[in-house]
Amino acid sequence: MIEIVSASRCIECDICVKVCPANVFDAVPDSAPVIARQDDCQTCYLCEIYCPVDALYVAHRAEGHFPITEAEVEERNLFGSYARALGWKRGKAGGTEHDPTHRIRVAAV
Amino acid sequence: MSRPPSRTLPENSERMSSDRVKSTSNDPLHLQADVLVLGGGPSGAWAALAAAEDGARVVLADKGYLGTSGATAPSNTGTWCVPPGENRGQAVERRWQRTGGLADQRWMLRCVDQAYENLVKLSEWGYLFPHEDDGRLYIANLRGPDYMRFMRRRVLKAGVTVLDHHPALELLSNGDAITGASGVDRQRNRDWSVEAKAVVLATGGCAFHERILGATGLTGDGYLMAAEAGAHLSGMEFTGKYTLAPYETSLNKGLPYRWATFYREDGSPLVDANGEQISNGIGEREKDIAKALIDGPVFARLDHAEPALQDWLRRGQPNCFVPHDRAGIDPFKDLFRITLRAEGTVRGTGGIMLATADCGTGVPGLYVAGDAASRENMTGAVSGGGAVNSSWAIASGWWSGKGASTHARKSARKAFRSMSKPLGEAGLRPAGNARADLRTAEIIEAVRAEVIPLEKNYFRDGTTLHTSSERLERLWNDVRQHLHAEGVDRVRSRETASITASARWSLASALARNESRGMHRRADRPGNDPAFARRILVSGVDAISIGEAQISREGIAS
Numbered sequence: 177m178i179e180i181v182s183a184s185r186c187i188e189c190d191i192c193v194k195v196c197p198a199n200v201f202d203a204v205p206d207s208a209p210v211i212a213r214q215d216d217c218q219t220c221y222l223c224e225i226y227c228p229v230d231a232l233y234v235a236h237r238a239e240g241h242f243p244i245t246e247a248e249v250e251e252r253n254l255f256g257s258y259a260r261a262l263g264w265k266r267g268k269a270g271g272t273e274h275d276p277t278h279r280i281r282v283a284a285v
Numbered sequence: 286m287s288r289p290p291s292r293t294l295p296e297n298s299e300r301m302s303s304d305r306v307k308s309t310s311n312d313p314l315h316l317q318a319d320v321l322v323l324g325g326g327p328s329g330a331w332a333a334l335a336a337a338e339d340g341a342r343v344v345l346a347d348k349g350y351l352g353t354s355g356a357t358a359p360s361n362t363g364t365w366c367v368p369p370g371e372n373r374g375q376a377v378e379r380r381w382q383r384t385g386g387l388a389d390q391r392w393m394l395r396c397v398d399q400a401y402e403n404l405v406k407l408s409e410w411g412y413l414f415p416h417e418d419d420g421r422l423y424i425a426n427l428r429g430p431d432y433m434r435f436m437r438r439r440v441l442k443a444g445v446t447v448l449d450h451h452p453a454l455e456l457l458s459n460g461d462a463i464t465g466a467s468g469v470d471r472q473r474n475r476d477w478s479v480e481a482k483a484v485v486l487a488t489g490g491c492a493f494h495e496r497i498l499g500a501t502g503l504t505g506d507g508y509l510m511a512a513e514a515g516a517h518l519s520g521m522e523f524t525g526k527y528t529l530a531p532y533e534t535s536l537n538k539g540l541p542y543r544w545a546t547f548y549r550e551d552g553s554p555l556v557d558a559n560g561e562q563i564s565n566g567i568g569e570r571e572k573d574i575a576k577a578l579i580d581g582p583v584f585a586r587l588d589h590a591e592p593a594l595q596d597w598l599r600r601g602q603p604n605c606f607v608p609h610d611r612a613g614i615d616p617f618k619d620l621f622r623i624t625l626r627a628e629g630t631v632r633g634t635g636g637i638m639l640a641t642a643d644c645g646t647g648v649p650g651l652y653v654a655g656d657a658a659s660r661e662n663m664t665g666a667v668s669g670g671g672a673v674n675s676s677w678a679i680a681s682g683w684w685s686g687k688g689a690s691t692h693a694r695k696s697a698r699k700a701f702r703s704m705s706k707p708l709g710e711a712g713l714r715p716a717g718n719a720r721a722d723l724r725t726a727e728i729i730e731a732v733r734a735e736v737i738p739l740e741k742n743y744f745r746d747g748t749t750l751h752t753s754s755e756r757l758e759r760l761w762n763d764v765r766q767h768l769h770a771e772g773v774d775r776v777r778s779r780e781t782a783s784i785t786a787s788a789r790w791s792l793a794s795a796l797a798r799n800e801s802r803g804m805h806r807r808a809d810r811p812g813n814d815p816a817f818a819r820r821i822l823v824s825g826v827d828a829i830s831i832g833e834a835q836i837s838r839e840g841i842a843s
Contacts, residue, residue: 197349219535220359236608261603277601
């Protein structure tokens with residue numbers, strides 16, 4: 177579930193508030209959004225890739241809180257890691273033309 | 286090009302943009318439209334595009350956000366894509382052989398045809414499909430986040446008014462036909478209603494609050510709304526589809542397990558009845574894994590993936606590796622604990638019965654698309670997986686949008702506001718005294734205890750189904766008689782009612798299907814019974830009626 181909104185990275189654009197399909201964030205005037213309904217998070221990682229500054233971190237555990245520090249996420253270079261794997265940059269889509277999934281499907285038969 | 290919907294109240298101050306309705310007030314929002322689409326997954330997006338193309342004024346209201354909502358957006362899905370002229374009839378016949386005899390080849394054929402046409406449209410509109418080695422475009426796969434973001438742009442460009450974070454709570458009816466829907470803007474805490482000449486339910490399936498990709502919003506809301514309007518459901522017994530995922534994660538993506546081996550907690554490999562090591566988790570061996578998971582923890586390792594395949598998996602299915610990377614696990618070398626995630630009707634096949642070829646429900650003015658609809662026509666008693674369901678979302682979305690806009694044109698001269706009444710009951714208007722001690726989370730957990738455990742729902746038997754059914758009747762009584770909420774909390778109370786109702790329909794249908802077929806596995810009735818080569822229909826909300834239907838042979842026009 178969503179664990180971190182990095183105040184140091186966040187530019188207060190509130191895109192995450194808008195795009196989260198589960199409405200887990202609340203906007204806060206002149207501040208970074210807060211995680212208001214963590215238990216509603218569906219661990220889809222989509223907020224991360226829409227974030228233009230890689231300020232969000234979703235832990236892999238989908239059931240219950242998974243404590244992790246911002247320092248550890250930085251240290252392990254995990255901020256924005258899913259966006260990089262897809263080819264999304266600064267919240268913009270990209271990379272579908274390089275998707276090799278068709279090769280997997282041939283191999284799976 | 287479609288016109289923006291006209292606005293009745295409030296009339297001052299705020300201007301409608303094509304993107305979203307900006308407002309600072311808590312006054313209710315009232316809009317009028319020709320077609321109202323409920324749901325912003327792929328089927329809803331295609332429905333909105335189809336209706337807008339016909340010149341209809343379209344409003345799309347989604348519980349979450351058009352672009353990230355639904356089971357497709359967080360995923361990467363194949364499509365059932367058979368190009369014209371390449372023996373489509375044979376491809377359909379081959380697929381039909383696997384459907385437990387309940388699918389309908391004419392629906393399959395027209396779905397393949399429509400989905401292919403629309404996939405080509407996607408490419409023409411600029412969606413960047415990958416190329417095969419021979420230079421041909423590969424349109425049989427869609428990357429969820431990109432696809433749905435692309436669809437959002439397309440829908441907005443078509444002039445559709447998109448209402449994000451506007452969950453629908455109930456349908457409106459004038460007694461003869463559906464005349465719109467109402468709900469709550471959950472980010473502004475204000476009510477909304479849209480009067481419409483036709484409504485498309487594209488609200489998705491019911492995942493019973495399982496923590497799978499996209500499932501937060503997939504609570505069967507459309508089933509309850511449709512049943513309250515008098516529609517039938519079909520195939521609700523087919524909720525026995527589960528998919529492997531790393532333990533406690535949301536990643537219900539089976540594909541990598543094609544190359545996995547499986548182990549018990551003591552490190553001994555899982556073997557099948559013939560003593561052979563299980564090395565493909567997405568085929569027939571899934572049952573053995575399910576049995577092992579009932580006994581205790583099971584672990585997997587993707588050690589049958591060659592280095593080239595590892596690279597393709599990592600780059601092609603990156604979300605499958607996010608949990609492993611974050612947990613510090615190399616799934617090609619290390620053992621990791623797994624689970625089977627229940628997928629309800631999302632990868633199951635049950636849903637609202639289709640009464641007409643344009644995806645009408647039989648209730649005038651009410652249409653259905655995607656996972657909200659029964660997919661028995663396409664996949665019968667087996668899961669359509671991602672691919673068939675993805676093509677179905679495209680095709681049924683398109684047909685329902687066309688059907689709804691045609692209906693809207695025919696009823697164009699009828700005035701709005703002809704005594705529309707809201708149809709919602711459970712979770713909104715309790716039949717008895719509202720009870721403040723009822724907790725939605727506790728009700729949902731109690732429902733889940735009957736429809737999620739492998740030993741009850743993957744492997745079924747009549748006695749257990751009866752016991753579960755009785756428990757659900759008591760839960761339903763609490764919900765129907767006493768569950769009540771105000772404001773934004775109505776979303777959760779209504780979801781709770783929808784989940785409970787969906788579970789009741791599922792169990793009633795599972796009891797009626799006194800045999801095993803596809804994903805409906807009755808230990809007390811192993812094997813197919815030819816007498817059950819037909820659909821199980823269910824209708825009614827408080828009192829449930831079971832009916833049957835021969836596989837339709839009428840009314841399919843393409």
